[in-house]
Amino acid sequence: MMIKRLLLKNWKNFSSVDISFQSRMFIVGPNASGKSNFLDVFRFLHDISKQGGSLFDALERRGGISKLRCLAARTNSQIEIEVHIEEPGETPVNWIYRLGINRQPHGKHDPCVSYEIVIKNGETILSRPDVDDLKDETLLSQTHLEQTSANGKFRVLASFLSDIRYFHIVPQLIRHPQAFTGPNLPDDPYGRNFLELLAKTPENTRNSRLKNIEKRLRILVPHLTELSFTTDKFGIPHLEARYEHWRPRAGKQQEEQFSDGTLRLIGLLWSLLEPRDSPLLLEEPELSLNTAIVRELPKIMYELDKATRRKRQVFISTHSADLIWDKSISAEEVIILKPGNESSEAVLASCNTEIRGLLESGFPISDIILQYTAPESMKQAYLEEFFHV
Amino acid sequence: MISINLVYEDELQKAVMLRILAMFGEKFYPGTFFPGNGFGYIKKRIHNFHEASKIMPYFILTDLDTAPCAPLKIQTWLTGDKNPNLIFRIAVPEVESWVYADIVNFPKQFRCQYTIPNGADATEDGKKFLFTMIKKTAPKIIQEEILPEIGTSAKIGKGYNLVLCNFVARYWDPHIARLHSKSLHRAIVALERYNPV
Numbered sequence: 001m002m003i004k005r006l007l008l009k010n011w012k013n014f015s016s017v018d019i020s021f022q023s024r025m026f027i028v029g030p031n032a033s034g035k036s037n038f039l040d041v042f043r044f045l046h047d048i049s050k051q052g053g054s055l056f057d058a059l060e061r062r063g064g065i066s067k068l069r070c071l072a073a074r075t076n077s078q079i080e081i082e083v084h085i086e087e088p089g090e091t092p093v094n095w096i097y098r099l100g101i102n103r104q105p106h107g108k109h110d111p112c113v114s115y116e117i118v119i120k121n122g123e124t125i126l127s128r129p130d131v132d133d134l135k136d137e138t139l140l141s142q143t144h145l146e147q148t149s150a151n152g153k154f155r156v157l158a159s160f161l162s163d164i165r166y167f168h169i170v171p172q173l174i175r176h177p178q179a180f181t182g183p184n185l186p187d188d189p190y191g192r193n194f195l196e197l198l199a200k201t202p203e204n205t206r207n208s209r210l211k212n213i214e215k216r217l218r219i220l221v222p223h224l225t226e227l228s229f230t231t232d233k234f235g236i237p238h239l240e241a242r243y244e245h246w247r248p249r250a251g252k253q254q255e256e257q258f259s260d261g262t263l264r265l266i267g268l269l270w271s272l273l274e275p276r277d278s279p280l281l282l283e284e285p286e287l288s289l290n291t292a293i294v295r296e297l298p299k300i301m302y303e304l305d306k307a308t309r310r311k312r313q314v315f316i317s318t319h320s321a322d323l324i325w326d327k328s329i330s331a332e333e334v335i336i337l338k339p340g341n342e343s344s345e346a347v348l349a350s351c352n353t354e355i356r357g358l359l360e361s362g363f364p365i366s367d368i369i370l371q372y373t374a375p376e377s378m379k380q381a382y383l384e385e386f387f388h389v
Numbered sequence: 390m391i392s393i394n395l396v397y398e399d400e401l402q403k404a405v406m407l408r409i410l411a412m413f414g415e416k417f418y419p420g421t422f423f424p425g426n427g428f429g430y431i432k433k434r435i436h437n438f439h440e441a442s443k444i445m446p447y448f449i450l451t452d453l454d455t456a457p458c459a460p461l462k463i464q465t466w467l468t469g470d471k472n473p474n475l476i477f478r479i480a481v482p483e484v485e486s487w488v489y490a491d492i493v494n495f496p497k498q499f500r501c502q503y504t505i506p507n508g509a510d511a512t513e514d515g516k517k518f519l520f521t522m523i524k525k526t527a528p529k530i531i532q533e534e535i536l537p538e539i540g541t542s543a544k545i546g547k548g549y550n551l552v553l554c555n556f557v558a559r560y561w562d563p564h565i566a567r568l569h570s571k572s573l574h575r576a577i578v579a580l581e582r583y584n585p586v
Contacts, residue, residue, distance in 0.1 A: 354421070354445060361440035371421045382419070385558045386407040 001087050001160045001277055002313045003042075004094075009080035010070040012037035015343035022333045024301070026324050027317040029337030030375040034344040035317035038337065039281045041081060042164050042315065045097075045145075047186075049162040054146045055101070055113065061186075065103060065111040072342035078102045078114055085157060088311075094121055095157050099143065112140040118154045125153045163278035169194065169267035171260040171288070191267050195255070198229050198270075199237040212307065213269040214241075216300055220293050221262050226252070239266065260288040268297075272304040272312075279313040286320040294322040298329060321366040329366075331359055336372060390415055391585055393476075396423040396431060396438060396449040402484045404554040405561075406450055409577060412563055417580070420445065428452065435466050435477075442475035446585055449475065450576075452483040452515070459572060473586050476579055481572035483515030488553060489522075490570035494560045499535075501527040509570040516545075 008017035013034040027035050040062075047058035062068050069079055079101040087093040100114035118126035126144055133139045144150035151158045169191035177192050184193060198206055206229055214227040227241040239255045255263065268285055286294045305312055316323070324334060331350035338345045349355050349369065358368045393410070397403045403422065410417040423438075425431045428451050431438075438447050456462040459479040467477065480487050489495045490509035496502060503522040505512060512518040523535050534548030567574040 357444035358437070358441050362437040363434065363441070367434070371423055374422065379419070379422070382407055386404075386411045 001085055001156075002311070003083055003279060004086050005082075005084035006041065007080070007082035008041060010072075010077065011041055011079055011081065012068060012070060013339070013344045014038070014346060015070045015072040017346045019335060019346055019348060020332075021313070021315075022330075023311055023313050024298075024329075024333055025313075025315045025335060026329065026333055027315065027335045027337065028319070028324070028369055028373045029344070030339065030373055033337040033339045033373075034346075035337060036283065037344075038335070038346060039166065039283065039315060039317060042279060042281055043166050045081070045083065045161045046164040046166075048143055049145050049158045050187075051162065053162070055111070055143045056141065059101075059111050065101065068101075070343055083161075085160065087156065087160075093156075095119070095154070097145070097154075097157060097161075099145075104137065104140075110141060112137070113143055114140075116143055116145070118144075118157065120154065160278050163276050164281065165271065165274070165276060165278065166281040166283070167191075167267070167271045168283035169264050171258075171263040174263055174267070175256050175258075194267055194270075195237040195239065198239070199231070209270060209273045212273060212304075213266055216269055216304075217262070217265060220265060220296065224262065227266075261290070261293070264288050265293075269300070269304065272301060273308060275308055275310065276312060277310060279315055282314060282316045284318055284320075285316060286318055286323050291322050294320055295325045297323060298326040302328075321370045324369060325364070325366045327364065331355060331365055334365060334369060336369070338373075339376070390418045391446060391583075392418045392420040393446045393448050394420040394423065396425065396447055398425045398428050398431065398451055399484075400424075400550040401488070401553050401557070402450045402452075402480070404557040405480075405484055405487055406448060408557050408561060409563055409580065410448070412577070413580065428454070432466055439467060439472055439475050442472045446474040446583070447476065448580070449477045450484065451477075451479055453479050453481045453572075454483065473583075476576075476583060478576040478579060479572060480515075480576075481510040481570070482512060485515035485519045485553075486510060486512055487566055487570050487573045488557060488561060489515075489519060490566035490568075490573060491560075491562050492569055493565050494562055495556070498556055498560050499523065499527050499531050501531070505569060509566075510572050 002023055003021055005020045006017060008014050011017070014037070027038055029035055044058050044062070047053050047061060048055050059065055059068065065079070069077060080099070082096065082098045085095040085097070087095060096117070096119040098115065098117040100116070101111060102114040103109040104112045113128060116126060116128040117124060128144065129140060145158050145161070166187065166189045168189055173190050173192040174194050188194070188197070210227050210229060214225070217224050217227065223243045223245055225242045225244055227239065230238050230240055232238060239258070240252045241258070242252050264287060268282070271280060285297060301314060318324070332348060334349035336347055336349055336352070338347070349365065352372070355368055355372060359365065395403065395406050397406060403424070407419060410419060431449060431451050438449060441447065453459055453462060459481055462479055463477055471477070486509035489503065490505070492505065501522055503526070520536055523532055533546065534552045535546045537543040537546055563573065563577065567577050
């Protein structure tokens with residue numbers, strides 16, 4: 001399944017978005033343009049629909065409705081999310097899920113569902129508020145998406161959204177999980193319990209994935225061999241590998257000695273090998289990696305997607321021109337975020353006339369995008385200096 | 390106002406291009422910046438920029454360096470008819486010579502002495518001329534900013550871009566400099582005459 005289109009109103013720093021997606025999307029933009037906020041809408045839908053999740057929790061985790069609402073929202077302060085999802089098959093199914101969130105007009109002004117609509121192949125199968133909601137407004141504190149008893153007609157949609165995975169491994173957390181106190185974050189997005197996740201994976205699956213990862217790592221980190229999983233005498237899980245170098249009998253090293261880049265790559269490859277059908281959200285996968293490796297990533301992602309025999313949609317936020325260096329990347333796969341005074345804009349690179357012109361003139365997309373995502377503030381500084389404006 | 394994209398090899402060229410555009414008041418407005426980090430990028434992409442200039446004007450600046458003359462370099466890089474929206478100019482011998490062609494403000498700000506009796510374009514190597522003159526006549530504090538550190542492979546001093554770009558923005562007078570650099574004068578004339586097609 002795949003998200004084909006996203007429409008947003010008043011979502012964080014986006015007052016309005018309407019954008020179509022391919023199976024692989026790169027999100028580029030200057031710092032603080034909203035790359036993480038853009039990805040967060042998918043995480044939000046995941047937080048509502050996952051097992052034990054709810055609209056209330058999803059809002060709480062983000063500091064409440066006031067933190068979610070776009071600053072530019074004035075007259076219409078409702079948050080609106082609309083996703084168009086395609087379910088492939090002999091007879092493909094087109095789903096549309098629409099959710100409006102607002103505060104209750106009276107009482108404690110708690111957040112509530114202002115509308116919730118599910119459309120399957122053009123037919124509306126859920127439309128709220130319905131008769132029950134009108135009788136008992138408390139029902140509007142929950143979505144039907146989060147309720148197993150209510151989402152029977154669109155369970156496939158709920159499962160798809162609940163299976164969305166966000167990934168942004170912090171190598172220090174894998175290496176020294178004990179140094180970071182406090183409760184674990186739901187879904188472990190930063191990889192603190194990555195080794196435990198490995199331990200919980202059935203042995204055969206784990207070994208086959210690690211073998212697959214090692215094969216790719218051999219090209220990227222040539223000295224690393226025999227990547228394996230082990231537990232120490234206290235039962236604590238570890239990753240270990242041998243580093244081949246001038247010493248013929250080099251000892252094995254554990255994750256503590258792995259470089260940041262190696263750990264991030266292992267985590268990245270592992271997440272790509274997970275057999276899921278829902279989108280994978282990757283935040284700046286280029287971090288700690290050498291340019292040459294970064295350029296290889298799109299190819300590796302494609303290769304692994306083929307290896308898992310799934311067409312998993314990937315959303316990747318990046319600051320790296322090298323990540324979009326691969327000539328197979330099209331302007332339809334690149335979303336450019338541009339910060340404005342009150343809200344950010346999200347547009348496909350293919351919709352920008354100037355960028356289209358440059359592409360038609362033979363420029364590779366990686367050459368162009370960086371110039372179009374340079375912070376406006378830098379240009380403003382030049383204008384002030386030279387043009388006194 | 391004409392929005393014009395800028396293509397250049399280095400920071401000093403960018404500063405000089407912006408200063409020249411600013412001479413024309415409200416005629417030009419800098420569009421997108423395309424930094425090249427050396428001439429290789431511009432040479433490789435010149436035909437693409439030429440093609441792109443059919444949609445939007447481009448101002449491209451590169452140094453002559455060791456090429457025998459500017460028109461020949463343009464012809465070698467860009468064969469065939471040139472689109473008028475592509476303002477492709479060459480600094481002879483380098484953009485540095487356009488900067489020290491301002492024989493009033495440059496010596497005053499950098500407290501150095503030099504003469505260019507045959508004009509700045511006649512100096513053989515712009516950067517070398519600048520380094521030699523700074524080394525011989527400028528105070529140590531300025532030398533430390535501009536000259537590459539001895540014993541290292543650095544091509545310029547750590548403060549080179551900062552100091553020279555600041556000078557271009559604040560003190561450099563292209564009206565004086567064009568009197569002592571023909572290639573700069575021709576570039577300014579090209580911009581004066583330019584009207585988008």
